[in-house]
Amino acid sequence: MTFELFLQHFINGISLGSLYALIAIGYTMVYGIVRLINFAHGDIIMLAAYFVFFGVGLFHMPWWLAALFSIVLTALVGMGIEKAAYKPLRDAPRISILISAIGVSFFLENFGIVVFGGRPQAFYSPEVFQRVIKLGNVSIISLGIIIPIIAITLLLGLVYVVNNTRTGMAMRACSKDIDTAKLMGIDVDRIISLTFGLGSALAAVGGIMWGLKYPQLHPLIGIMPGLKCFIAAVVGGIGNIPGAMLGGFILGLGEILLVAFLPGLSGYRDAFAFVILILILLFRPTGILGEKVAEKV
Amino acid sequence: MNLLEVKNITVKFGGLTAVSDFSLSLKKGEIVGLIGPNGAGKTTAFNAITGIYKPTSGGINFGGKDITRMQPDKITKLGIARTFQNIRLFSNLSVLENVLVAHHLRLKSSFAAAMLRLPGYLREERAMRKEAEELLGGLALSRFMDEKAGSLPYGQQRRLEIARALATHPKILLLDEPAAGMNPKESHELMEFIEEIRDKFDLSIFMIEHHMQVVMGICERILVLDHGVTIAEGSPEDIQGNQKVIEAYLGVETDA
Amino acid sequence: MKSTAKILLSIAAILLFFVFLYWAQKNLDPYKVRILNLCAINIILTLSLNLTNGFTGLFSLGTAGFMAVGAYVSALLTMPYDIKTMNFFMVPINPVLAELHAPFIAALILAGIVSTVVGFLIGAPVLKLKGDYLAIATLGFGEIISVVFTNTQTITNGALGLKGIPQYTILYWSWGTAVIVIIGLMMLLNSSYGRAFKAIREDETAAQAMGINLFYHKLLSFSISAFIAGIGGALLGNLISTIDPTMFRFSLTYQILLMVVLGGMGSITGSVISASIMTVIMELLRAVESPMNLGFISLPGIPGMRMVVFSALLIAVALFMRRGIMGEKEFSWDMLFGKGAGRRESA
Ligand SMILES: Nc1ncnc2c1ncn2[C@@H]1O[C@H](COP(=O)(O)OP(=O)(O)OP(=O)(O)O)[C@@H](O)[C@H]1O
Ligand SMILES: [Mg+2]
Numbered sequence: 001m002t003f004e005l006f007l008q009h010f011i012n013g014i015s016l017g018s019l020y021a022l023i024a025i026g027y028t029m030v031y032g033i034v035r036l037i038n039f040a041h042g043d044i045i046m047l048a049a050y051f052v053f054f055g056v057g058l059f060h061m062p063w064w065l066a067a068l069f070s071i072v073l074t075a076l077v078g079m080g081i082e083k084a085a086y087k088p089l090r091d092a093p094r095i096s097i098l099i100s101a102i103g104v105s106f107f108l109e110n111f112g113i114v115v116f117g118g119r120p121q122a123f124y125s126p127e128v129f130q131r132v133i134k135l136g137n138v139s140i141i142s143l144g145i146i147i148p149i150i151a152i153t154l155l156l157g158l159v160y161v162v163n164n165t166r167t168g169m170a171m172r173a174c175s176k177d178i179d180t181a182k183l184m185g186i187d188v189d190r191i192i193s194l195t196f197g198l199g200s201a202l203a204a205v206g207g208i209m210w211g212l213k214y215p216q217l218h219p220l221i222g223i224m225p226g227l228k229c230f231i232a233a234v235v236g237g238i239g240n241i242p243g244a245m246l247g248g249f250i251l252g253l254g255e256i257l258l259v260a261f262l263p264g265l266s267g268y269r270d271a272f273a274f275v276i277l278i279l280i281l282l283f284r285p286t287g288i289l290g291e292k293v294a295e296k297v
Numbered sequence: 298m299n300l301l302e303v304k305n306i307t308v309k310f311g312g313l314t315a316v317s318d319f320s321l322s323l324k325k326g327e328i329v330g331l332i333g334p335n336g337a338g339k340t341t342a343f344n345a346i347t348g349i350y351k352p353t354s355g356g357i358n359f360g361g362k363d364i365t366r367m368q369p370d371k372i373t374k375l376g377i378a379r380t381f382q383n384i385r386l387f388s389n390l391s392v393l394e395n396v397l398v399a400h401h402l403r404l405k406s407s408f409a410a411a412m413l414r415l416p417g418y419l420r421e422e423r424a425m426r427k428e429a430e431e432l433l434g435g436l437a438l439s440r441f442m443d444e445k446a447g448s449l450p451y452g453q454q455r456r457l458e459i460a461r462a463l464a465t466h467p468k469i470l471l472l473d474e475p476a477a478g479m480n481p482k483e484s485h486e487l488m489e490f491i492e493e494i495r496d497k498f499d500l501s502i503f504m505i506e507h508h509m510q511v512v513m514g515i516c517e518r519i520l521v522l523d524h525g526v527t528i529a530e531g532s533p534e535d536i537q538g539n540q541k542v543i544e545a546y547l548g549v550e551t552d553a
Numbered sequence: 554m555k556s557t558a559k560i561l562l563s564i565a566a567i568l569l570f571f572v573f574l575y576w577a578q579k580n581l582d583p584y585k586v587r588i589l590n591l592c593a594i595n596i597i598l599t600l601s602l603n604l605t606n607g608f609t610g611l612f613s614l615g616t617a618g619f620m621a622v623g624a625y626v627s628a629l630l631t632m633p634y635d636i637k638t639m640n641f642f643m644v645p646i647n648p649v650l651a652e653l654h655a656p657f658i659a660a661l662i663l664a665g666i667v668s669t670v671v672g673f674l675i676g677a678p679v680l681k682l683k684g685d686y687l688a689i690a691t692l693g694f695g696e697i698i699s700v701v702f703t704n705t706q707t708i709t710n711g712a713l714g715l716k717g718i719p720q721y722t723i724l725y726w727s728w729g730t731a732v733i734v735i736i737g738l739m740m741l742l743n744s745s746y747g748r749a750f751k752a753i754r755e756d757e758t759a760a761q762a763m764g765i766n767l768f769y770h771k772l773l774s775f776s777i778s779a780f781i782a783g784i785g786g787a788l789l790g791n792l793i794s795t796i797d798p799t800m801f802r803f804s805l806t807y808q809i810l811l812m813v814v815l816g817g818m819g820s821i822t823g824s825v826i827s828a829s830i831m832t833v834i835m836e837l838l839r840a841v842e843s844p845m846n847l848g849f850i851s852l853p854g855i856p857g858m859r860m861v862v863f864s865a866l867l868i869a870v871a872l873f874m875r876r877g878i879m880g881e882k883e884f885s886w887d888m889l890f891g892k893g894a895g896r897r898e899s900a
Binding site for chain 2: 737740741744745746748749751752755756758759760761762763764765766767773881
């Protein structure tokens with residue numbers, strides 16, 4: 001493999017990794033606060049992509065407006081899901097919330113099939129994203145650079161919000177100890193709702209960019225990225241925001257490089273994440289950046 | 298000879314040292330108490346002995362075997378049983394089933410033999426049922442036998458937890474605040490009960506207890522923890538007069 | 554009631570039921586027979602999932618994957634040589650597999666065994682996980698099995714799937730297996746091992762402190778569940794005669810999960826009841842997917858609507874009917890007669 005080719009794969013991996021990172025954040029933030037794997041998070045990605053699709057196709061919005069509209073709408077959907085399906089079960093056994101989450105995920109997928117149609121559709125991709133950029137001997141599509149730039153900007157923005165704003169502080173307090181946070185006068189319901197909104201908005205950006213990268217829309221497109229990004233969150237250490245980013249990049253890069261170096265295995269591309277999951281669980285169950293917590297007995 | 302030998306164990310959680318340099322030797326038939334203010338690390342010491350937490354350093358030896366990093370179920374099989382500070386019964390199982398579960402560790406039949414009800418298994422099942430019923434009878438729990446463990450009154454739940462621990466046939470019994478929530482009369486009965494089972498089942502007992510009356514009443518030896526550090530060890534009289542202990546408890550509830 | 558009387562009553566009920574099946578196999582139209590077969594298969598699958606999720610507290614979502622393994626094993630063992638080679642027109646079948654053949658009973662058992670081996674291999678690493686972690690890991694592995702089957706073309710014929718699997722699954726096979734699974738599980742769960750499973754479900758830490766080897770018992774439960782799911786998948790494959798990897802994906806697992814939850818996690822009879830009801834409801838719901846003519850207005854069919862209803866039901870059960878139909882209780886003769894007696898007294 002020439003260096004140029006490697007560089008091409010590398011950039012591709014970074015761009016996939018940054019998408020994973022964006023989506024993984026949502027899992028980790030929600031898990032950090034309510035200890036729930038939001039099974040529907042993957043399907044949120046799918047919704048966001050479809051919102052853009054319909055915004056442009058049906059309502060003739062300019063592309064940027066459709067994207068904006070999709071992000072807001074997706075955030076609202078994320079918050080709505082929390083209100084309708086998770087909040088009533090906050091004091092129920094965890095298994096009930098888990099089942100409810102699975103139900104929501106399954107519902108969104110089937111709802112998608114009924115409303116959006118089961119056939120794959122082509123996603124609109126504005127011309128700016130498709131320009132070929134030449135860097136010496138390496139030629140890349142502009143999207144491959146735009147994705148990581150947007151993703152990394154958003155991730156840094158999120159880190160800033162979480163570390164430096166009052167809301168961010170409240171979020172961290174809730175994830176440390178939700179009962180104490182409540183006693184300290186933090187409006188826990190609002191924080192949880194915001195967390196879902198923020199996580200979903202980031203996932204929406206991820207989903208839209210996913211649609212640009214893989215322009216085949218289908219109501220089930222969210223499932224595999226959903227599972228993989230959850231794994232990314234676990235690899236990085238669930239509940240840990242920088243961890244989710246790290247996990248996302250590891251998975252994205254790993255997946256692309258695996259296919260690049262061992263093309264014979266390209267059919268098993270989707271299995272790569274699960275092999276990583278097993279390895280991590282065997283050797284470092286709390287993830288790379290996660291701290292070890294022994295259950296209190 | 299010492300049955301249990303805990304040598305200088307330290308348990309850390311991240312930056313917090315919950316137990317530091319803790320040592321204990323327990324002889325056959327002894328009743329030893331562990332006291333200390335809230336958060337002193339008593340339960341953590343228990344968890345380290347029973348394998349639920351792995352000590353950061355130090356070693357634990359039981360009957361000549363090194364059990365420091367053993368899984369909790371192996372340790373129980375070797376003969377150390379325990380109760381929990383916040384009762385952990387199998388709430389949806391019946392009282393009898395709770396005790397039967399504790400017999401499972403001695404079961405010889407394979408799952409296939411058990412499923413097919415082969416004679417060997419039936420014999421084992423009958424024997425464990427008989428023993429469990431006797432045990433429950435001895436603990437005045439017979440009449441609750443078929444009730445769900447979770448529906449029992451608090452005091453009975455504590456008793457059942459002890460019964461369940463006894464059913465594993467331990468050599469050492471660790472009791473984590475067995476008298477919690479009991480009034481003086483009840484804790485007095487509990488004291489007698491503990492001595493009784495010690496004799497009947499040939500046990501050594503290591504117990505955490507806040508009720509001074511209970512600790513002072515039946516323990517031959519007492520260890521005092523404060524912030525993870527063993528600040529005193531000795532007979533009940535020694536402990537009562539120990540200045541450090543009094544200071545550790547000052548301002549901290551000395552219920553009893 | 555005396556326990557011997559209860560056993561006799563149960564045997565009588567089962568015999569009576571098989572008399573009904575004998576009649577049904579001969580007299581009912583193929584569509585109704587198929588629904589009855591599906592009932593039995595869904596009962597088997599629901600019980601398989603209930604063993605881990607309801608009785609052992611292991612929230613597993615790998616059922617569809619194990620079914621796939623079972624279905625393919627049995628299909629490859631029961632399909633005649635010619636049909637096999639005809640199926641594999643893109644990439645030829647592995648010659649050893651082409652020659653393999655076994656009677657249905659052996660194929661079923663082997664389907665179960667291979668599925669158990671796969672279950673064991675997956676379970677050994679993932680059963681260290683708890684709760685929703687385990688759920689997502691097993692779900693992932695279920696999906697991976699379908700990915701693998703799409704890629705192993707010389708064995709599974711890849712995405713093309715297998716067509717023309719002999720339709721050996723008749724009522725005696727499906728219901729015979731269901732009855733064996735029901736009785737087998739009842740015996741297992743009422744044994745010391747079953748108590749150990751339930752103890753793990755109730756409180757893992759306490760169970761381990763009582764000397765129960767968590768890993769061994771979890772793996773045991775998981776493997777038995779995989780065994781049953783494998784057989785269920787085999788029966789399904791030999792009923793519908795066409796299988797492909799996409800059939801065995803999460804959607805199938807979720808359908809079975811709904812049956813488990815609806816029946817009551819930790820209730821065998823609950824699973825039997827809910828699997829039967831849901832199978833029938835799923836068939837009735839086909840109506841919403843086909844065009845309807847209400848006389849004054851004709852509605853177009855909405856493909857996929859069935860699953861929307863289905864998933865909405867799953868959320869509703871989680872929200873409003875947490876304990877399902879039976880909770881952890883079992884239907885018993887005492888319940889039936891006890892209630893009857895009560896009513897008579899009050900009258
Ligand atoms: N799993 C754990 N992770 C982190 N910290 C822990 C864990 N278990 C215990 N601790 C901490 O270790 C310290 C000792 O706790 P421990 O439960 O052993 O105290 P204790 O002496 O039993 O107190 P009490 O009288 O309240 O039962 C406490 O500060 C506690 O918060
Ligand atoms: Mg304690």
